[in-house]
Amino acid sequence: MLNKILFIAVLIVSAFMMSNTVNASPVETFEFRDEVTKIRFQALSKELRCPKCQNQNLADSNSPIAADLRFELYDLLQQGKADSEIVNYMVARYGEFVLYRPRVSSLTYILWFGPALLILTGIIVVIIILRRKPAPKENLALNSQQQEKLQQLLEGNQVQSNQEQPSQNLNTDKKDKE
Amino acid sequence: MNKVIRFLPLILVIALGVVLYRGLSLNPQDMPSALVGKSMPDFSLVTLGDANKIVSKADLVGDIVLLNVWATWCPTCKYEHPYLLELANNPQLTPYVKLYGLNYKDERLAAQQWLTNYEDPYQFSIFDEQGTLGLDLGVFGAPETFVIDHHGIIRKRFAGAIDTRVWRKEFAPLIKQLISEKQQGK
Numbered sequence: 376m377l378n379k380i381l382f383i384a385v386l387i388v389s390a391f392m393m394s395n396t397v398n399a400s401p402v403e404t405f406e407f408r409d410e411v412t413k414i415r416f417q418a419l420s421k422e423l424r425c426p427k428c429q430n431q432n433l434a435d436s437n438s439p440i441a442a443d444l445r446f447e448l449y450d451l452l453q454q455g456k457a458d459s460e461i462v463n464y465m466v467a468r469y470g471e472f473v474l475y476r477p478r479v480s481s482l483t484y485i486l487w488f489g490p491a492l493l494i495l496t497g498i499i500v501v502i503i504i505l506r507r508k509p510a511p512k513e514n515l516a517l518n519s520q521q522q523e524k525l526q527q528l529l530e531g532n533q534v535q536s537n538q539e540q541p542s543q544n545l546n547t548d549k550k551d552k553e
Numbered sequence: 554m555n556k557v558i559r560f561l562p563l564i565l566v567i568a569l570g571v572v573l574y575r576g577l578s579l580n581p582q583d584m585p586s587a588l589v590g591k592s593m594p595d596f597s598l599v600t601l602g603d604a605n606k607i608v609s610k611a612d613l614v615g616d617i618v619l620l621n622v623w624a625t626w627c628p629t630c631k632y633e634h635p636y637l638l639e640l641a642n643n644p645q646l647t648p649y650v651k652l653y654g655l656n657y658k659d660e661r662l663a664a665q666q667w668l669t670n671y672e673d674p675y676q677f678s679i680f681d682e683q684g685t686l687g688l689d690l691g692v693f694g695a696p697e698t699f700v701i702d703h704h705g706i707i708r709k710r711f712a713g714a715i716d717t718r719v720w721r722k723e724f725a726p727l728i729k730q731l732i733s734e735k736q737q738g739k
Contacts, residue, residue: 426693429581439658440693443684467689470587 654678
């Protein structure tokens with residue numbers, strides 16, 4: 376029993392130590408020309424995706440390739456390249472994939488406009504359904520013939536005080552309508 | 554018509570299931586390279602074997618080229634190595650296809666030692682210590698293999714190890730096509 380507890384304790388401690396080293400966030404110190412370049416660096420490294428670890432951006436990722444790309448990004452910024460030039464540079468090498476916000480092109484139309492299209496279809500369907508409902512209401516109003524019949528039945532009922540008849544008559548009435 | 558509408562949700566759910574099920578067997582690492590169809594980028598780097606020998610794009614272009622990105626820090630490269638040797642010694646391929654290495658972000662001595670230990674399948678290896686050519690090629694790991702035609706156009710990029718199955722499926726048809734293109738003088 377004591378052995379088991381010890382074993383579990385060791386497991387927990389070692390897991391904790393491992394996760395500590397794994398979680399160490401990327402530490403590099405960059406010296407920027409000015410505050411604007413620094414902000415642009417931060418923005419771009421959040422916009423660009425790490426090609427290796429696909430669910431992380433360059434700022435988040437520890438992988439060597441992400442570190443390389445951060446240095447490259449820094450270099451390009453220091454050279455005075457515009458944001459769009461830098462993005463084009465990355466896309467030319469790693470493809471549209473590196474962009475977390477893919478550009479609008481024939482390939483990404485469905486991505487950009489799909490959700491709007493779905494909402495639109497949803498709205499249209501709802502409108503159609505809502506419009507359809509009132510239609511049967513008009514038929515509910517009795518026309519003069521039915522009105523007369525109803526009157527007769529009510530009067531007949533009062534005289535004969537027959538309980539069964541109304542429901543039967545109502546049934547036949549329904550059938551008439553159909 | 555009403556009957557069709559009644560089954561519409563079921564049909565939609567089945568369609569969604571099929572799409573998602575297919576997604577399970579897709580490899581997210583399998584990305585089309587941005588460089589396929591483009592010219593091999595220019596470079597000027599030394600070889601792994603000789604730190605004074607500078608090689609450039611001109612040294613590659615002319616044959617059908619397999620450019621294999623490798624490094625000693627990459628365990629999958631070791632797995633792939635015997636098959637690369639097999640390719641380099643395949644008498645059906647050697648007259649047409651040349652295998653070059655791109656030693657990517659590695660240490661020179663360790664890499665040289667690797668080639669002496671396991672035999673060298675490459676015509677020569679480009680020594681890309683900083684990963685500059687790797688960056689221009691959009692390399693993000695090793696092993697990766699590029700197929701470059703005799704005009705210097707990149708025709709394929711494959712990320713991962715090559716073995717018999719991968720070769721048959723991914724490379725053999727393209728290589729066959731490139732050989733016939735070259736023979737027709739295209």
